Amino acid sequence: MTSRILVVDDDTALAEMIGIVLRTEGFEPVFCADGATAVEEWRTLHPDLVLLDLMLPGMDGIEICTRIRAESGIPIIMLTARGDTADVVRGLEVGADDYMVKPFNPKELVARIRTRLRPVTPATSEVLRIGDLVVDVDAHEVRRGQTPIPLTPLEFQLLVALAAKPQQVFSREMLLEQVWGYHYKADTRLVNVHVQRLRAKVELDPDAPKIVMTVRGVGYRAGSVG
Amino acid sequence: MIATSATPTTTAAVWRDPRSWPEAAATLWRRSLRFRTITITLLLTTLAIFITSVIMALVIQNNLFESRRDEVLSDALRAVAEAQIRVDSAEVTDDPSGLRALWSDVQDTIPRASSSSRVIAFPIDDTPVGSGVQGFRTDLSADLISPGLRERVVSFPDRQSWQSIAIPMPDGTTAPGIVVGQQLFLPGVGAFEVYIAYDLADSQETLQFVQSTLWAAGFVLIAIVAVISWLVLRLVSKPIIEASETSARLAAGDLDVRLPVHGEDELATLAQSFNAMADSIEAQIKELGELSLVQQRFVSDVSHELRTPLTTIRLAADMLNDQRDQFDATTGRTAELLYTQVQRFETLLSDLLEISRYDAGSVQLELEPTSLAELAEDVIEQMRPLAEERGSELRLVAPGAYSPVEMDPRRVRRVLRNLIGNAIEHGERHPIVVTVDSNQYAVAVGVRDFGLGMRPADAERVFDRFWRADPSRQRTIGGTGLGLSIALGDAQLHGGTLAVWSEFAVGTNFVLTIPRDPDQREGTSPVPLEPQDAIADVGPMTQPIQLTELREIYFDARAEDES
Numbered sequence: 001m002t003s004r005i006l007v008v009d010d011d012t013a014l015a016e017m018i019g020i021v022l023r024t025e026g027f028e029p030v031f032c033a034d035g036a037t038a039v040e041e042w043r044t045l046h047p048d049l050v051l052l053d054l055m056l057p058g059m060d061g062i063e064i065c066t067r068i069r070a071e072s073g074i075p076i077i078m079l080t081a082r083g084d085t086a087d088v089v090r091g092l093e094v095g096a097d098d099y100m101v102k103p104f105n106p107k108e109l110v111a112r113i114r115t116r117l118r119p120v121t122p123a124t125s126e127v128l129r130i131g132d133l134v135v136d137v138d139a140h141e142v143r144r145g146q147t148p149i150p151l152t153p154l155e156f157q158l159l160v161a162l163a164a165k166p167q168q169v170f171s172r173e174m175l176l177e178q179v180w181g182y183h184y185k186a187d188t189r190l191v192n193v194h195v196q197r198l199r200a201k202v203e204l205d206p207d208a209p210k211i212v213m214t215v216r217g218v219g220y221r222a223g224s225v226g
Numbered sequence: 227m228i229a230t231s232a233t234p235t236t237t238a239a240v241w242r243d244p245r246s247w248p249e250a251a252a253t254l255w256r257r258s259l260r261f262r263t264i265t266i267t268l269l270l271t272t273l274a275i276f277i278t279s280v281i282m283a284l285v286i287q288n289n290l291f292e293s294r295r296d297e298v299l300s301d302a303l304r305a306v307a308e309a310q311i312r313v314d315s316a317e318v319t320d321d322p323s324g325l326r327a328l329w330s331d332v333q334d335t336i337p338r339a340s341s342s343s344r345v346i347a348f349p350i351d352d353t354p355v356g357s358g359v360q361g362f363r364t365d366l367s368a369d370l371i372s373p374g375l376r377e378r379v380v381s382f383p384d385r386q387s388w389q390s391i392a393i394p395m396p397d398g399t400t401a402p403g404i405v406v407g408q409q410l411f412l413p414g415v416g417a418f419e420v421y422i423a424y425d426l427a428d429s430q431e432t433l434q435f436v437q438s439t440l441w442a443a444g445f446v447l448i449a450i451v452a453v454i455s456w457l458v459l460r461l462v463s464k465p466i467i468e469a470s471e472t473s474a475r476l477a478a479g480d481l482d483v484r485l486p487v488h489g490e491d492e493l494a495t496l497a498q499s500f501n502a503m504a505d506s507i508e509a510q511i512k513e514l515g516e517l518s519l520v521q522q523r524f525v526s527d528v529s530h531e532l533r534t535p536l537t538t539i540r541l542a543a544d545m546l547n548d549q550r551d552q553f554d555a556t557t558g559r560t561a562e563l564l565y566t567q568v569q570r571f572e573t574l575l576s577d578l579l580e581i582s583r584y585d586a587g588s589v590q591l592e593l594e595p596t597s598l599a600e601l602a603e604d605v606i607e608q609m610r611p612l613a614e615e616r617g618s619e620l621r622l623v624a625p626g627a628y629s630p631v632e633m634d635p636r637r638v639r640r641v642l643r644n645l646i647g648n649a650i651e652h653g654e655r656h657p658i659v660v661t662v663d664s665n666q667y668a669v670a671v672g673v674r675d676f677g678l679g680m681r682p683a684d685a686e687r688v689f690d691r692f693w694r695a696d697p698s699r700q701r702t703i704g705g706t707g708l709g710l711s712i713a714l715g716d717a718q719l720h721g722g723t724l725a726v727w728s729e730f731a732v733g734t735n736f737v738l739t740i741p742r743d744p745d746q747r748e749g750t751s752p753v754p755l756e757p758q759d760a761i762a763d764v765g766p767m768t769q770p771i772q773l774t775e776l777r778e779i780y781f782d783a784r785a786e787d788e789s
Contacts (some may be wrong), residue, residue, distance in 0.1 A: 011534045011535075011538070013535070014534055014537055017537075017542055018541065020545065023295060024545070040584070054529060081529055081530035081533040101535040102534060103533055103537035103539075103541075103572055104537065104540070105541070105544050106541050109541075
């Protein structure tokens with residue numbers, strides 16, 4: 001099955017070039033050059049992943065990302081011309097899974113896309129427990145009691161990574177490697193922002209987390225089963 | 227700055243210890259305008275009042291004495307004149323008894339007519355024997371009349387003579403007095419010197435009262451002047467102190483502060499000028515800030531506008547490069563050149579953008595606690611393949627800097643990569659020693675090579691943009707010529723330093739020092755800039771140390787210490 005990838009970028013040359021790269025790697029690229037129609041295109045085209053430029057005419061990438069996230073957990077990778085803090089963090093906060101700073105090289109782009117499309121789930125027992133949650137890995141479902149909690153695939157993966165090894169303290173670098181597939185030192189803000197988003201969904205009180213615990217100066221670990 | 231810092235607590239301590247008062251006063255004199263002015267005013271006022279009082283006291287004393295003297299003189303004249311009239315009007319007889327009665331009458335008349343009972347009379351010539359008339363005295367000792375006075379009285383029969391004397395009082399003390407002498411002629415007997423003494427106790431009392439009043443008034447005046455000058459100074463110095471505090475706040479960056487303007491006097495003018503200055507400073511800083519914003523926006527726009535097409539080019543070049551085996555030799559090489567030069571262009575662009583961000587002052591550090599030793603080890607591991615390819619060996623010597631210090635690891639990593647890259651390029655296949663250490667002020671990393679080195683003139687320019695030590699030398703690793711400028715910017719952004727030591731044909735040493743507290747820039751770098759070792763020593767001295775082993779030793783030692 002070929003994965004369909006929606007490329008939202010107003011620069012047609014770049015979009016076309018990305019399309020060539022993706023097609024060479026066996027993906028099916030579809031395009032949208034206008035921010036105002038991007039969400040509509042996404043609804044009709046049903047892509048498996050969105051490559052989203054942050055600066056767009058019509059509607060900016062942050063807004064598009066927010067709207068897509070409101071409806072779906074589909075992987076979103078932002079493309080940005082600026083690695084500076086504010087833009088990237090804003091994008092991550094509204095739910096982008098990952099980001100790439102222009103100019104990037106084709107191998108890196110493809111690697112990022114593959115990681116998001118085929119998440120490496122740890123081979124563990126099918127049902128994990130973390131805090132007062134039950135994580136059904138096979139069914140891709142998280143429940144508190146009988147209530148399912150909707151998570152994006154990335155958040156689910158993050159939670160599973162922690163729950164699979166309850167004794168382990170994960171450094172941000174370890175999580176970057178395990179969840180985002182970075183094998184070198186990358187931006188730890190990815191972890192920080194997504195842990196915040198995950199906590200907002202799974203914790204009863206995000207200010208006093210019981211599921212994703214912070215280990216000061218080291219990283220995170222799973223909350224004890226209760 | 228340090229010498230003038232006195233705190234309220236030390237002031238309190240100063241007042242408790244009298245030995246330190248002179249020093250405290252000297253400090254106050256130096257530092258307080260109000261204290262100095264009040265002191266000077268009081269000293270001058272006191273002097274003026276003292277002089278005035280003394281002069282006034284003397285004048286009053288003089289006047290008092292003179293008026294009393296005149297009174298005494300006329301009194302004495304009247305008394306003696308009355309006695310003389312009595313004598314003259316009496317029938318002159320040779321009857322001794324009549325003469326005696328007359329003389330006794332004179333003796334009564336004089337004290338009665340004068341207001342003094344202190345009277346003494348001496349015959350000038352010997353009295354005729356048998357007349358029975360002799361000198362007399364009442365309440366006045368002959369010792370008090372000086373021979374000089376007597377001589378004057380005898381010599382000038384028609385005049386009064388007087389002299390100041392001290393009159394013994396019944397209680398044993400003496401009082402100031404005047405004795406007046408003149409002649410009385412007793413017909414048939416001869417001339418007599420008559421002296422009448424007056425005491426001046428009353429005048430003395432008046433004088434003392436006037437003097438004490440004068441002194442008291444003087445002291446009250448001084449006190450009043452002190453209070454007035456204090457009040458006036460407060461009036462004047464309060465706005466000055468306010469102005470100085472306000473300008474200090476302005477200098478500290480609080481641009482909104484202004485001085486209140488009251489009335490139209492000089493202080494109001496001062497406040498108005500000050501406010502005008504503050505307005506102008508604020509406006510200029512705002513303008514600069516806006517310019518900087520414009521600059522930042524421009525940089526950001528350029529960044530975006532350039533990067534998007536560059537991404538397309540980069541993707542295309544990468545794809546062509548990947549397929550160059552399928553092209554003929556020329557096209558293949560062309561694709562390869564395109565690929566490498568696009569990469570170079572990309573590096574150059576990002577370096578330029580970084581530099582322009584420094585120029586715009588828009589760089590923000592992302593601080594996190596980082597172990598410099600571990601970071602250095604990491605970078606060395608990354609650079610090792612390149613170093614080995616170029617025949618240089620990378621060695622890490624890390625006696626310290628394991629515990630995390632606040633820094634922006636991304637930037638420090640970039641600086642280190644740049645320094646090690648330079649060392650590899652200029653290292654001439656000699657080992658490269660990276661030294662990491664820390665002290666109480668800072669952490670530092672030194673990158674030392676034993677290669678070409680530089681002449682002093684070249685070493686000075688090493689941080690200049692696009693500068694190269696030897697332009698004819700081939701660029702092999704392909705830096706942009708901006709690396710060290712950016713590295714210096716990164717170091718300064720951390721409040722730290724990047725220093726270079728280099729000697730031609732001996733080698734080069736770069737030392738990056740990052741203070742533990744960016745505001746506290748004192749203290750020396752833990753890594754010395756000037757290397758102590760010659761190339762001959764470096765072999766045995768700096769064995770490559772595996773940081774992981776070292777860390778175990780370090781932590782073991784610490785664990786032992788703690789247990």
